[in-house]
Amino acid sequence: MFSPPSQVRRVVASISGFTIATPSVNAQPRGRSSLRLTVPPSSSAAIAPGAGSASRLPALRPGERGPRCRSAWWQDSRVTTAATSFTVLVPVKPPVRGKSRLAGLPDDQRQRLAAAFALDTITAARATASVGEVMVVTDDHAFAATARERGCTVLPDGVSGDLNATLVQAAHEAVRRWPGSGLAALCADLPALRPEDLAGALAQVPAGGAAFVADAHGTGTTMYAAAVGHFDPHFGVGSRAAHLRAGATEIPGRIASLRHDVDDVGDLGRALVLGVGTETALASGR
Ligand SMILES: Nc1nc2c(ncn2[C@@H]2O[C@H](COP(=O)(O)OP(=O)(O)OP(=O)(O)O)[C@@H](O)[C@H]2O)c(=O)[nH]1
Numbered sequence: 001m002f003s004p005p006s007q008v009r010r011v012v013a014s015i016s017g018f019t020i021a022t023p024s025v026n027a028q029p030r031g032r033s034s035l036r037l038t039v040p041p042s043s044s045a046a047i048a049p050g051a052g053s054a055s056r057l058p059a060l061r062p063g064e065r066g067p068r069c070r071s072a073w074w075q076d077s078r079v080t081t082a083a084t085s086f087t088v089l090v091p092v093k094p095p096v097r098g099k100s101r102l103a104g105l106p107d108d109q110r111q112r113l114a115a116a117f118a119l120d121t122i123t124a125a126r127a128t129a130s131v132g133e134v135m136v137v138t139d140d141h142a143f144a145a146t147a148r149e150r151g152c153t154v155l156p157d158g159v160s161g162d163l164n165a166t167l168v169q170a171a172h173e174a175v176r177r178w179p180g181s182g183l184a185a186l187c188a189d190l191p192a193l194r195p196e197d198l199a200g201a202l203a204q205v206p207a208g209g210a211a212f213v214a215d216a217h218g219t220g221t222t223m224y225a226a227a228v229g230h231f232d233p234h235f236g237v238g239s240r241a242a243h244l245r246a247g248a249t250e251i252p253g254r255i256a257s258l259r260h261d262v263d264d265v266g267d268l269g270r271a272l273v274l275g276v277g278t279e280t281a282l283a284s285g286r
Protein backbone atom coordinates (compact mmCIF):
# COMPACT_ATOMS: atom_id res chain seq x y z
CA MET A 1 0.00 0.00 0.00
CA PHE A 2 2.77 2.41 0.86
CA SER A 3 6.26 2.12 -0.51
CA PRO A 4 9.10 4.43 0.51
CA PRO A 5 11.00 6.39 -2.09
CA SER A 6 14.62 5.54 -2.66
CA GLN A 7 16.08 8.62 -1.05
CA VAL A 8 16.40 9.06 2.67
CA ARG A 9 17.59 12.35 4.06
CA ARG A 10 19.91 13.13 6.87
CA VAL A 11 18.60 15.40 9.58
CA VAL A 12 20.87 16.74 12.24
CA ALA A 13 19.27 18.70 15.01
CA SER A 14 20.32 20.00 18.34
CA ILE A 15 18.25 21.20 21.22
CA SER A 16 20.18 22.97 23.92
CA GLY A 17 23.32 21.03 23.14
CA PHE A 18 21.47 17.79 22.47
CA THR A 19 22.51 16.49 19.05
CA ILE A 20 20.43 14.19 16.89
CA ALA A 21 21.63 12.62 13.65
CA THR A 22 19.64 10.39 11.34
CA PRO A 23 20.97 7.88 8.81
CA SER A 24 21.25 8.99 5.23
CA VAL A 25 20.92 6.90 2.10
CA ASN A 26 21.43 8.22 -1.36
CA ALA A 27 20.41 11.84 -0.76
CA GLN A 28 21.71 15.31 -0.11
CA PRO A 29 20.27 17.38 2.71
CA ARG A 30 18.24 20.38 1.63
CA GLY A 31 18.20 23.62 3.56
CA ARG A 32 19.82 23.63 6.98
CA SER A 33 21.79 20.62 8.06
CA SER A 34 22.20 21.83 11.61
CA LEU A 35 19.26 23.00 13.66
CA ARG A 36 19.18 24.62 17.03
CA LEU A 37 16.30 25.37 19.33
CA THR A 38 17.24 27.90 21.95
CA VAL A 39 15.69 27.05 25.27
CA PRO A 40 16.15 29.44 28.17
CA PRO A 41 18.18 27.93 31.04
CA SER A 42 15.07 27.98 33.20
CA SER A 43 13.39 25.63 30.74
CA SER A 44 16.02 22.92 31.09
CA ALA A 45 13.99 20.90 33.55
CA ALA A 46 11.15 20.78 31.06
CA ILE A 47 13.32 18.70 28.72
CA ALA A 48 13.04 15.75 31.11
CA PRO A 49 10.41 13.27 29.90
CA GLY A 50 6.77 13.81 30.73
CA ALA A 51 5.20 11.92 33.58
CA GLY A 52 3.10 9.79 31.23
CA SER A 53 3.82 6.12 31.73
CA ALA A 54 2.82 5.30 28.16
CA SER A 55 5.76 7.22 26.68
CA ARG A 56 8.53 4.86 25.61
CA LEU A 57 10.84 7.64 24.49
CA PRO A 58 14.10 8.19 26.34
CA ALA A 59 14.79 11.05 28.71
CA LEU A 60 16.56 13.95 27.00
CA ARG A 61 18.74 16.30 29.00
CA PRO A 62 20.88 19.23 27.90
CA GLY A 63 24.22 18.02 26.65
CA GLU A 64 23.08 14.41 26.40
CA ARG A 65 23.60 12.61 23.10
CA GLY A 66 20.48 10.95 21.79
CA PRO A 67 19.89 7.79 19.78
CA ARG A 68 19.99 7.70 16.03
CA CYS A 69 16.58 8.08 14.50
CA ARG A 70 14.76 7.75 11.23
CA SER A 71 14.38 10.72 8.96
CA ALA A 72 11.16 12.11 7.55
CA TRP A 73 12.07 10.94 4.06
CA TRP A 74 8.50 11.05 2.80
CA GLN A 75 8.28 14.82 3.15
CA ASP A 76 10.26 15.55 0.03
CA SER A 77 8.77 12.83 -2.11
CA ARG A 78 5.01 12.71 -1.88
CA VAL A 79 3.61 9.23 -1.99
CA THR A 80 0.03 8.72 -3.12
CA THR A 81 -2.08 5.89 -4.39
CA ALA A 82 -5.54 5.74 -5.88
CA ALA A 83 -7.00 4.94 -2.44
CA THR A 84 -8.73 8.10 -1.24
CA SER A 85 -11.16 7.08 1.41
CA PHE A 86 -10.79 9.54 4.34
CA THR A 87 -11.34 13.23 4.73
CA VAL A 88 -9.06 14.43 7.52
CA LEU A 89 -10.14 17.49 9.51
CA VAL A 90 -7.21 19.37 11.05
CA PRO A 91 -8.24 22.05 13.58
CA VAL A 92 -5.67 24.80 13.96
CA LYS A 93 -5.91 27.34 16.75
CA PRO A 94 -4.49 30.67 15.50
CA PRO A 95 -0.72 30.34 16.09
CA VAL A 96 -0.71 33.68 17.90
CA ARG A 97 -2.61 31.86 20.70
CA GLY A 98 -1.71 28.23 20.02
CA LYS A 99 0.80 26.06 21.87
CA SER A 100 0.52 28.19 24.98
CA ARG A 101 2.38 25.51 26.96
CA LEU A 102 5.51 26.44 25.00
CA ALA A 103 5.37 29.76 26.81
CA GLY A 104 8.91 29.22 28.16
CA LEU A 105 10.19 29.97 24.67
CA PRO A 106 10.39 33.45 23.16
CA ASP A 107 6.92 34.37 21.94
CA ASP A 108 7.85 34.70 18.27
CA GLN A 109 9.44 31.25 18.35
CA ARG A 110 6.38 29.75 20.04
CA GLN A 111 4.20 31.14 17.25
CA ARG A 112 6.56 29.91 14.53
CA LEU A 113 6.63 26.47 16.09
CA ALA A 114 2.84 26.33 16.43
CA ALA A 115 2.44 27.08 12.72
CA ALA A 116 5.26 24.70 11.80
CA PHE A 117 3.74 21.79 13.75
CA ALA A 118 0.47 22.34 11.91
CA LEU A 119 2.13 22.57 8.50
CA ASP A 120 4.11 19.39 9.07
CA THR A 121 0.94 17.66 10.25
CA ILE A 122 -1.03 18.59 7.15
CA THR A 123 1.89 17.73 4.86
CA ALA A 124 2.04 14.24 6.33
CA ALA A 125 -1.74 13.87 6.17
CA ARG A 126 -1.75 14.87 2.51
CA ALA A 127 0.97 12.33 1.79
CA THR A 128 -1.07 9.52 3.31
CA ALA A 129 -2.38 7.07 0.74
CA SER A 130 -5.83 6.62 2.27
CA VAL A 131 -6.41 10.37 2.75
CA GLY A 132 -8.37 11.95 -0.06
CA GLU A 133 -8.87 15.44 1.36
CA VAL A 134 -7.40 17.48 4.18
CA MET A 135 -9.75 20.11 5.54
CA VAL A 136 -8.08 22.67 7.79
CA VAL A 137 -10.41 24.32 10.27
CA THR A 138 -9.06 27.64 11.46
CA ASP A 139 -9.90 31.28 12.09
CA ASP A 140 -6.36 32.38 11.21
CA HIS A 141 -6.37 34.00 7.77
CA ALA A 142 -2.62 33.77 7.23
CA PHE A 143 -2.47 30.10 8.13
CA ALA A 144 -5.58 29.52 6.00
CA ALA A 145 -3.82 31.00 2.95
CA THR A 146 -0.76 28.82 3.49
CA ALA A 147 -2.91 25.72 3.96
CA ARG A 148 -4.71 26.43 0.69
CA GLU A 149 -1.36 26.79 -1.08
CA ARG A 150 -0.50 23.34 0.26
CA GLY A 151 -3.63 21.87 -1.32
CA CYS A 152 -5.98 21.86 1.67
CA THR A 153 -9.56 22.99 1.85
CA VAL A 154 -10.09 25.55 4.61
CA LEU A 155 -13.11 26.23 6.76
CA PRO A 156 -13.47 28.79 9.57
CA ASP A 157 -14.49 27.72 13.07
CA GLY A 158 -18.20 27.07 13.19
CA VAL A 159 -18.55 27.55 16.95
CA SER A 160 -15.95 29.93 18.34
CA GLY A 161 -14.16 28.63 21.39
CA ASP A 162 -15.70 25.15 21.12
CA LEU A 163 -13.30 22.77 19.39
CA ASN A 164 -15.60 19.74 19.46
CA ALA A 165 -18.68 21.56 18.17
CA THR A 166 -16.53 23.17 15.47
CA LEU A 167 -15.30 19.73 14.40
CA VAL A 168 -18.84 18.32 14.25
CA GLN A 169 -19.91 21.19 12.01
CA ALA A 170 -16.85 20.74 9.79
CA ALA A 171 -17.61 17.02 9.58
CA HIS A 172 -21.07 17.74 8.20
CA GLU A 173 -19.59 20.08 5.61
CA ALA A 174 -16.98 17.49 4.66
CA VAL A 175 -19.65 14.85 4.12
CA ARG A 176 -21.66 17.30 2.02
CA ARG A 177 -18.61 17.92 -0.19
CA TRP A 178 -17.17 14.42 -0.28
CA PRO A 179 -19.94 11.94 0.45
CA GLY A 180 -18.71 8.40 0.89
CA SER A 181 -15.38 9.33 2.46
CA GLY A 182 -14.54 8.37 6.01
CA LEU A 183 -14.02 11.15 8.55
CA ALA A 184 -11.12 11.72 10.92
CA ALA A 185 -10.11 14.67 13.10
CA LEU A 186 -6.37 15.01 13.56
CA CYS A 187 -4.66 17.31 16.04
CA ALA A 188 -2.31 19.82 14.42
CA ASP A 189 0.56 19.35 16.86
CA LEU A 190 2.10 16.22 15.36
CA PRO A 191 5.35 17.44 13.75
CA ALA A 192 6.86 13.95 13.60
CA LEU A 193 3.79 12.40 11.92
CA ARG A 194 4.56 9.81 9.26
CA PRO A 195 2.05 8.86 6.58
CA GLU A 196 2.41 5.15 7.20
CA ASP A 197 1.40 5.58 10.84
CA LEU A 198 -1.67 7.60 9.89
CA ALA A 199 -2.56 5.09 7.18
CA GLY A 200 -2.12 2.23 9.64
CA ALA A 201 -4.45 3.86 12.14
CA LEU A 202 -7.09 4.77 9.57
CA ALA A 203 -7.07 1.18 8.35
CA GLN A 204 -8.23 0.12 11.82
CA VAL A 205 -11.24 2.43 12.01
CA PRO A 206 -14.27 0.13 12.19
CA ALA A 207 -17.04 0.71 9.67
CA GLY A 208 -19.98 2.42 11.31
CA GLY A 209 -18.27 3.06 14.65
CA ALA A 210 -15.95 5.55 16.29
CA ALA A 211 -12.26 5.04 17.02
CA PHE A 212 -9.39 7.10 18.38
CA VAL A 213 -5.63 7.15 18.92
CA ALA A 214 -4.38 7.97 22.42
CA ASP A 215 -1.42 10.29 22.82
CA ALA A 216 1.99 9.12 24.04
CA HIS A 217 1.19 10.20 27.60
CA GLY A 218 -1.84 7.89 27.60
CA THR A 219 -4.35 10.55 28.68
CA GLY A 220 -5.14 12.57 25.55
CA THR A 221 -6.18 11.92 21.98
CA THR A 222 -4.38 12.72 18.74
CA MET A 223 -6.88 11.35 16.22
CA TYR A 224 -10.58 10.61 16.33
CA ALA A 225 -12.49 8.98 13.48
CA ALA A 226 -16.14 8.08 12.96
CA ALA A 227 -18.89 8.01 10.38
CA VAL A 228 -20.80 11.29 10.36
CA GLY A 229 -23.79 9.92 12.28
CA HIS A 230 -21.43 8.79 15.04
CA PHE A 231 -19.01 11.71 14.86
CA ASP A 232 -18.94 13.00 18.44
CA PRO A 233 -15.37 13.98 19.42
CA HIS A 234 -14.45 14.72 23.03
CA PHE A 235 -11.10 16.46 22.64
CA GLY A 236 -9.88 18.24 25.75
CA VAL A 237 -8.36 17.33 29.11
CA GLY A 238 -8.73 13.58 29.76
CA SER A 239 -10.00 12.93 26.24
CA ARG A 240 -8.80 9.31 26.11
CA ALA A 241 -11.08 8.39 29.00
CA ALA A 242 -13.88 10.53 27.55
CA HIS A 243 -13.67 8.76 24.20
CA LEU A 244 -13.69 5.36 25.89
CA ARG A 245 -16.73 6.36 27.97
CA ALA A 246 -18.47 7.45 24.78
CA GLY A 247 -17.95 3.98 23.32
CA ALA A 248 -15.15 4.72 20.87
CA THR A 249 -12.64 1.96 20.14
CA GLU A 250 -9.02 2.66 21.03
CA ILE A 251 -6.69 1.98 18.11
CA PRO A 252 -3.68 -0.07 19.27
CA GLY A 253 -0.25 -0.40 17.79
CA ARG A 254 3.22 1.05 17.53
CA ILE A 255 2.25 4.24 15.76
CA ALA A 256 4.64 6.49 17.64
CA SER A 257 4.64 9.39 15.23
CA LEU A 258 0.85 9.65 15.46
CA ARG A 259 0.83 9.45 19.24
CA HIS A 260 3.52 12.06 19.75
CA ASP A 261 1.79 15.41 20.07
CA VAL A 262 3.91 18.35 21.21
CA ASP A 263 2.51 20.28 24.13
CA ASP A 264 5.68 21.38 25.92
CA VAL A 265 9.42 21.68 25.41
CA GLY A 266 10.04 18.14 26.61
CA ASP A 267 7.62 16.81 23.97
CA LEU A 268 9.47 18.85 21.35
CA GLY A 269 12.79 17.28 22.31
CA ARG A 270 11.27 13.82 21.92
CA ALA A 271 9.69 14.78 18.58
CA LEU A 272 13.11 15.88 17.33
CA VAL A 273 14.43 12.45 18.24
CA LEU A 274 11.62 10.78 16.28
CA GLY A 275 12.37 12.98 13.28
CA VAL A 276 10.26 16.05 12.58
CA GLY A 277 9.12 17.55 9.29
CA THR A 278 10.84 20.31 7.38
CA GLU A 279 8.85 23.20 8.85
CA THR A 280 9.46 22.23 12.46
CA ALA A 281 13.11 21.60 11.76
CA LEU A 282 13.44 25.12 10.36
CA ALA A 283 11.39 26.71 13.14
CA SER A 284 13.61 24.99 15.69
CA GLY A 285 16.71 26.47 14.11
CA ARG A 286 18.69 29.53 15.06
N1 LIG B 1 -9.95 25.62 14.88
C1 LIG B 1 -9.69 25.47 16.18
N2 LIG B 1 -8.73 24.62 16.57
C2 LIG B 1 -8.48 24.50 17.89
C3 LIG B 1 -9.19 25.21 18.88
N3 LIG B 1 -8.70 24.87 20.10
C4 LIG B 1 -7.73 23.97 19.88
N4 LIG B 1 -7.58 23.74 18.55
C5 LIG B 1 -6.69 22.77 17.90
O1 LIG B 1 -6.98 21.50 18.48
C6 LIG B 1 -5.80 20.75 18.74
C7 LIG B 1 -5.60 20.52 20.24
O2 LIG B 1 -5.55 21.79 20.82
P1 LIG B 1 -5.08 22.18 22.30
O3 LIG B 1 -4.12 21.19 22.84
O4 LIG B 1 -6.30 22.47 23.08
O5 LIG B 1 -4.35 23.57 22.04
P2 LIG B 1 -2.90 23.85 21.51
O6 LIG B 1 -2.87 25.16 20.84
O7 LIG B 1 -2.45 22.69 20.67
O8 LIG B 1 -2.00 23.89 22.82
P3 LIG B 1 -2.16 24.73 24.20
O9 LIG B 1 -2.42 26.16 23.86
O10 LIG B 1 -0.85 24.54 24.88
O11 LIG B 1 -3.31 24.08 24.92
C8 LIG B 1 -4.70 21.56 18.06
O12 LIG B 1 -4.64 21.13 16.73
C9 LIG B 1 -5.22 22.98 18.14
O13 LIG B 1 -4.63 23.81 17.15
C10 LIG B 1 -10.21 26.11 18.43
O14 LIG B 1 -10.89 26.78 19.21
N5 LIG B 1 -10.41 26.20 17.09
Ligand SMILES: C[C@H](OP(=O)(O)O)C(=O)O
Residues within 6 Å of the ligand: 187, 189, 215, 219, 220, 221, 222, 234, 235, 236, 237, 238, 239, 240, 261, 263
Ligand atom coordinates in the same frame (compact mmCIF):
# COMPACT_ATOMS: atom_id res chain seq x y z
C1 LIG C 1 -6.99 18.35 22.62
C2 LIG C 1 -6.15 17.62 23.61
O1 LIG C 1 -4.85 17.67 23.17
P1 LIG C 1 -3.61 18.19 24.05
O2 LIG C 1 -4.12 19.23 24.97
O3 LIG C 1 -3.04 17.00 24.72
O4 LIG C 1 -2.72 18.71 22.97
C3 LIG C 1 -6.58 16.16 23.79
O5 LIG C 1 -5.70 15.32 24.06
O6 LIG C 1 -7.76 15.88 23.66
